[in-house]
Structures are given as structure tokens and as C-alpha cells.
Amino acid sequence: MTTAADRRMPASVRMRRALTNGRVTAVLIMLPPALILFTFFVMLPLGESAWFSFFNWNGYGAPSNFVGLENYDRILNHSVFHIAVGNTVKIVVISLIVQMPLAMLLALLIYKKTPTNAVFRLIFFLPYILAEVAAGLIWSFVFDGNYGVTASIAGGLGMGNVFILSDPDWAFAAIMTVIVWKYFGFHMMIYIAALQSVPQDQIEAARIEGARRLQVIRYVQIPAIKPAIVVSAFFAIIGALQVFDVIIPLTNGGPSNQTHTIVTYLYTFGLTRLNIGFGSAVGVILFVGAVTVALFYQRIFMKRAQG
Template identity: 80%
Template sequence: MAIAATTRRLSASERLRRSLGNGRVTAALILLPPALLIFTLFVMLPLGESVWYSFFNWNGYGAPTDFVGLENYQRIAGHSIFHKAVGNTLKIVAISILLQMPLALLLALLIYRKTPTNAVFRLIFFLPFILAEVAAGLIWSFVFDGNYGVTASIAQSFGAESFFILADRDWAFVAVMTVIVWKYFGFHMMIYIAALQSVPEDLIEAARIEGAKRRQIVRYVQIPHIKPAIIVSAFFAIIGALQVFDIIIPLTNGGPSNQTHTIVTYLYTFGLTRLNIGFGSAVGVILFFAAITVAIFYQRFFMGKDKA
């Protein structure tokens, strides 16, 4: 046992010496403290303050003194508009996975090969993602305008009355989801294109020689090879859906009648704009832990299986 312990100590010493020799420990000692400092200052401390403020009825001025315990969380749990915001967020998650990602994959399969024409199409489809969210929201607010927008022109060309889609309780969120799909499908498309370009051409050619049709090649050769990219894309879609804010504010500002709120716009409207910082902090804490839960679950049950 003494010999084994000595061997383990020597092995540890040898590993330390080698780490010092190749600079890994030195690099860690130099780079890790600044990273930890930045993470503490800009993530952990604000999160801790949000948790603390969520237990107060506080307007953001002065020090919080009106301690209310879990009252803010109870108000959130009983607020019908928060339930609507959660439902809308889940709808965005669903539309991102069921429509946005398949559309991006279809286009990627059509234009992933390196040709001048495909390069032009990739640029065209990727441009909406480059456009700032606020700018995209403002552009589409004019498109959907019932007086002089594109929808109004189309309605008038068919002899129909103008339709104010952003003012309609039933259709406003459909318009929001349309803009979200248009804005972000190019991002997922580029992920798939990068993955498809790494699929060995020998496999595709071998499948053709064996008599496989285009659909079979996609299903049994290309999609299995780009599965890791699809998993990462789905993760970005889910986390992004939890953070949708910049598009909705210029489009509908949560209206009409609070029908198009997401969790983040709910936080902004009922927390920040009304100077109810304690209430808004409670919403932020709920959103943070929801995102963390999704990330851990996804890492454990999807990304972990893919690595295995």
C-alpha cells in the first residue's frame, strides 16, 4: 500500500511538473482570476441583488425597507397576464422548434453547396438575422399597419377593408410569431449549412451508387451526421424564446390588451416601467431559474446522450 501511495504521489507530482512545463497552470493562474471577477461582478452579484430585492415592495429609489416576503411571488402566481405571458413564451418555443427549425433545415439542404448562386441566397436569407431586433420590429409594424402598410395595400387590391392585425386580440401574436420566424431562421440555417458541408461526400456518393434517392440520402446520411448541430440549434431556439423582448416592444408593446406579452416584456411592463422594482426582480428570478432549469435538463438528456 505504501508503494502504491508513493506511486500516486509521484504520478501527481509528475503531472504537476508537466502542467507547469507546458504552461497550463500558469495560463490558468493568469486568466482564471479576471474571468471569475467579471463573472462575480456582472452575474452573481446582480443575481443576488435581484433575489434580495424580490422580497421587498421597492420603487428603485433609496434603500429597500418595505419587506413583504414572498408576496411578490404570490402576486405573480395569481396574475392572469403572467399566465398569458408564460403561454406566449411556450408558443414561441413551439413555433421555433416546429416551424422555424424545419424551414431553416430545408433551405440549408437546398443551398449548402458552395456555389456563387447559393452564396447569394445564403446572404439574402441571413440578412434578417443581421438586422437589429428593434429595427425589425419597427419595419414590420409599418408592414402590418392597417392604413398604409403592405397588408393594407393587399387588402385594398382585393377590394377588402383594411385589417389592423396588430390591434386584433386573436391575430396580433400570430404576427409576432411570423416576425420571429422571419428574423431568426437564417441563424439556424447557417448552423445547418456549416454542418452539412462537413458531411463526407464519399458517403453521399456511395448512397447514390447504392440506389438511394434524394430523400433517403437526407434522412439516412445527412441528418444523422448533423444531429449535434440540430441539438445545439434547438437549444438556442429554446433559450432565445425565453428572452424575446426587442421585437415585441416596437411591434405591439405587449398589446392589444396585454395579449402579446412574453415573460421578459411582462417584467419590463409591470416591473420597470411602473417602478415596481421588487416585483420585477421576482419575475427576473423566476425567469433566471427557468432558463437554468432548461439548460441543465437539455444538457443532461440531449447533449449528454449525443456525446455518449
């Protein structure tokens, strides 16, 4: 940490100190490899995507059919893209108002270190460990109207065959159910770690003062883990912008393109149709949106949580 006295020192003295304590050496050794990897695997692909987005290109040979902003115009006027953006926003909202409160509730119930709670933590965390594609395939069987669990329940109620994933009104609700089931365990573990770090003497002091269980949660534990909640919400928002692997095995964006997110829209209308220029434009829009959300969130909410 740099103190006020250090800042008043001449630059030559500060440099000599940095050289003797090994900081500059560590930076010179560790920074170049990180910069090289970041340049080759992040900056160059982003730059190429931005360049390809100005071409009508199928991915073969060098791009030559320059179309300017035509790809962006097609995207912004495409009704399916509007649906994809709306679905992505819905996932963000459901993650914030359903997934996170559910994770918080379970964390408050099982955050104490006991053998029984450890078993429940493992059970609730297992869906997050499961691969997204595997989870999608499992739930596609659950929702199957002919042979799955849904078919058995519907048959027992005398409703006949019910095809949830083929119904435009219910397919995306089914997807959001799977997303909540898949990722709430991740947020639960964040809250458990934060709750375990809350000083026990604060909780005991509140109880001595006559605070009830809900009052302890509201006025002691929740304020104490506010930074963890802010970080959890950030992960929920960024994760919602990237949802892909769960949707493909469930609906592949159907029926009638009603369950696309921005990423599945990019995959379907860009990569699978060999319209790489169009897909690159979608990727650029997604990147700009994600960076904007991240910067805004960090400047507004994370600073408040730290303050």
C-alpha cells in the same frame, strides 16, 4: 488529454509536469480576470435581484418595505403572467416545429459552395443581422392597417382596413411570423456549416447503393449533423425565453396584454411602473426557469447527441 498512465503518476510528478508545460501558468493568468468579471456582472446582479424580490421597492433609496414572498404570490396569481408564460411556450414550439424545419429545408437547398448559393445565403441571413428593434419597426409598417402593405393588400381584395396588430386573435400570430422570419437564417447557417462537413464519400456511397435524394438526406445527412441540430434547438429554446426587442415596437404587449412574453411582462409591470421588487421577482423566476431548461437539455439531449 489525461491518460490512464498519467493518472497513475504521483501527484507531485503530475504537478511538476503541469508547471513545465505551462497549463497552470495559463490558468493562473487567465482565470482570475474571468472570475472577477463573472462575479461583478453576473453573480452580484443575480444576488441583488433575488434580494430585491423580497421588497416592495420602487428603485429609489434603499429597499426597506420587506414583503417576503408576496411578490412571487402576486406573479403566480396574475392572469397576465399566465398569458406571458403561454406565449413564451408558443414561441418555443413554433421555433422547433416551424423555424428549424424551414432553416433545414433551405440549408439542404443551398449548402453547396456555389456563387448563386452564396447570394441566397446572404439574403436569408440578412434578417438575423438586422437589429431587433429595426425589424419590429419595419414589420409594424407592413402590418399597418391604414398605410402599410397589409392595408394595400386588403384594399385590393375589397376587405377594407385590417388592423392585425390590434386584433387579440391575430396579433401574436403576426409576432411569431416576424420571429420566424428574423431568426431562421441563424439556424440555417448552423445547418449549412454542418452539412458542408459531411464526408462526400458517404453521400456518393449511398447514391451508388441506389439511395434517392430524400433517402440520402434522411439516412446520411440528417444523422451526420445531429449534434448541430441539438445545438440549434438549444439556441431556439433559450432565445424564445428572451424574446423582447421584437415585441415592443410591434405591440408593446398589447392589445389588452395579449402578446406579452415573460421578458416584456417583466419590463412592463416591473421597470416601467417602477415596481422594481416585483420585476426582480419575475427576473428570478425567469432565471430559474432558463437554468432548469438548460441543465435538463444538456443532460438529456446533448449527451445523447455526443453519444
